[in-house]
Amino acid sequence: MKFSDFLLTFNGQIPSSFPEGVYYIQKQNSNFTSEEYSIIQSDTEDHIPWATEAFGKLPDAVNFWMGEEHAVTSMHKDHYENMYCVIRGSKTFILHPPTDRPFIPHGNYEQGC
Numbered sequence: 001m002k003f004s005d006f007l008l009t010f011n012g013q014i015p016s017s018f019p020e021g022v023y024y025i026q027k028q029n030s031n032f033t034s035e036e037y038s039i040i041q042s043d044t045e046d047h048i049p050w051a052t053e054a055f056g057k058l059p060d061a062v063n064f065w066m067g068e069e070h071a072v073t074s075m076h077k078d079h080y081e082n083m084y085c086v087i088r089g090s091k092t093f094i095l096h097p098p099t100d101r102p103f104i105p106h107g108n109y110e111q112g113c
Contacts, residue, residue, distance in 0.1 A: 003036055010068060024067035032064040051083050074109060
């Protein structure tokens with residue numbers, strides 16, 4: 001789905017040809033630096049200087065996620081340091097120490113549309 005089509009769904013203008021669901025942009029591999037988001041890249045910096053200083057290097061990747069209030073991220077483990085910025089609304093993170101791993105049930109889930 002193109003970013004422009006996603007924005008239609010985000011603003012409640014879902015074309016009848018689109019399937020019902022909760023729409024959420026999620027890609028990895030530094031998706032924010034791709035041509036697809038060039039229209040909003042000029043609104044950001046290449047890196048966050050204080051984060052670059054804290055991590056001791058430039059970011060390995062810059063990813064962009066966007067979703068509406070019904071979007072939920074499943075529990076997962078990130079293998080990299082992260083910075084997260086919420087532009088509007090809220091995001092709740094539940095952090096578990098590694099020692100909790102034996103007590104956390106896990107399973108596979110179907111991928112969203």
